[in-house]
Amino acid sequence: xxxxxxxxxxxxxxxxxxxxxxxxxxxxxxxxxxxxxxxxxxxxxxxxxxxxxxxxxxxxxxxxxxxxxxxxxxxxxxxxxxxxxxxxxxxxxxxxxxxxxxxxxxxxxxxxxxxxxxxxxxxxxxxxxxxxxxxxxxxxxxxxxxxxxxxxxxxxxxxxxxxxxxxxxxxxxxxxxxxxxxxxxxxxxxxxxxxxxxxxxxxxxxxxxxxxxxxxxxxxxxxxxxxxxxxxxxxxxxxxxxxxxxxxxxxxxxxxxxxxxxxxxxxxxxxxxxxxxxxxxxxxxxxxxxxxxxxxxxxxxxxxxxxxxxxxxxxxxxxxxxxx
Numbered sequence: 001x002x003x004x005x006x007x008x009x010x011x012x013x014x015x016x017x018x019x020x021x022x023x024x025x026x027x028x029x030x031x032x033x034x035x036x037x038x039x040x041x042x043x044x045x046x047x048x049x050x051x052x053x054x055x056x057x058x059x060x061x062x063x064x065x066x067x068x069x070x071x072x073x074x075x076x077x078x079x080x081x082x083x084x085x086x087x088x089x090x091x092x093x094x095x096x097x098x099x100x101x102x103x104x105x106x107x108x109x110x111x112x113x114x115x116x117x118x119x120x121x122x123x124x125x126x127x128x129x130x131x132x133x134x135x136x137x138x139x140x141x142x143x144x145x146x147x148x149x150x151x152x153x154x155x156x157x158x159x160x161x162x163x164x165x166x167x168x169x170x171x172x173x174x175x176x177x178x179x180x181x182x183x184x185x186x187x188x189x190x191x192x193x194x195x196x197x198x199x200x201x202x203x204x205x206x207x208x209x210x211x212x213x214x215x216x217x218x219x220x221x222x223x224x225x226x227x228x229x230x231x232x233x234x235x236x237x238x239x240x241x242x243x244x245x246x247x248x249x250x251x252x253x254x255x256x257x258x259x260x261x262x263x264x265x266x267x268x269x270x271x272x273x274x275x276x277x278x279x280x281x282x283x284x285x286x287x288x289x290x291x292x293x294x295x296x297x298x299x300x301x302x303x304x305x306x307x308x309x310x311x312x313x314x315x316x317x318x319x320x321x322x323x324x
Contacts, residue, residue: 060317060318066313067317068310069309069312069313069314069316070317071310072306073311076310077126079123079126080126083123083126083127087117087124088117089120090117091117091120091121091123091125091277092116092275093117094116095111095114095115095116096115097115098111099113099114099115100112100289100292100293101115102295103295110293110295112289113286113296119299122277125282125300125303129259129262129263129279129304132272133255133258133259136194137196137254137255138251139197140196140198140254141247141250143205144203145205145240147162147166147208148204148205148206148207148209149208149209151163151205151209152208152209152211152212152216153231153234153235153239162205165202166205166206169202175265177199178192178198178261179268179270181195182265182270188273189271192262192266192270195265196265204247204250204251207246207247207250208246211246215239215243218242220238221234245322248318252315252318255311256308256311256315259311260308262280263278263279263280264280266279266284267283269281279300279301279304280300282296282297283300283301286300
């Protein structure tokens with residue numbers, strides 16, 4: 001019996017879990033006796049609770065290129081939202097007594113041919129641009145990402161057909177597809193939005209397809225196929241999160257191009273119509289007075305240029321940060 005007791009004690013000592021004093025919360029023993037990593041609550045704080053999103057935001061704040069672009073973009077977003085409060089005059093109010101007045105104390109940037117305050121119209125002109133461009137970019141990202149996922153994942157005939165259509169659209173000068181769309185559906189801000197989305201979707205599709213080709217043969221995709229997951233699930237819930245970075249960067253770059261394209265279409269008077277204070281439309285209408293009143297053209301042109309440059313700086317800073 002003493003021998004049996006010592007054997008039992010030895011057996012017990014070999015299977016006894018380590019005390020909490022010796023192993024502090026880094027591991028726990030399951031009921032089966034196997035060691036499992038202990039789950040940590042991210043809300044509890046600590047170094048392990050830092051999310052990748054917070055790290056990206058922290059690096060963006062320290063990036064001077066991104067900050068410079070973000071400040072410019074935020075200024076124009078504020079102008080687009082609060083121009084009724086910021087603008088010194090009603091941008092649509094006509095003053096026949098002061099047409100083409102030069103910049104001065106009463107009108108800091110002068111007036112146009114109808115006596116309307118140029119500064120007020122420039123501030124109000126940010127609204128249509130910053131509605132059309134981001135919305136068109138979102139639509140182009142949705143369509144282009146879907147096409148890129150399908151083409152990159154399925155390959156074969158589907159890939160060949162989709163990419164040939166993309167190549168056909170990209171072979172044309174950028175403004176021609178948008179002009180054709182507007183000629184078919186008519187001139188309006190909504191149709192400009194759709195035209196820009198159609199123009200940019202193939203470019204997004206090509207970028208997404210390249211990223212998907214690098215991911216489609218990874219182990220996690222093979223594991224999803226072995227689980228019996230469908231193609232749609234694999235494309236949108238397995239592959240898409242892993243190609244999100246290039247999609248985000250592509251989206252920010254496309255916003256800048258969309259602003260410029262919307263301004264070009266308005267300048268050609270194919271988009272937003274008078275009396276809108278849209279920047280491209282204002283340049284087109286006031287160019288007849290550029291020699292005697294250059295401020296009527298320079299102010300909206302400079303506004304358009306600063307917004308495009310600001311968006312591109314922010315996009316470049318974001319791209320560099322995500323690449324780190």
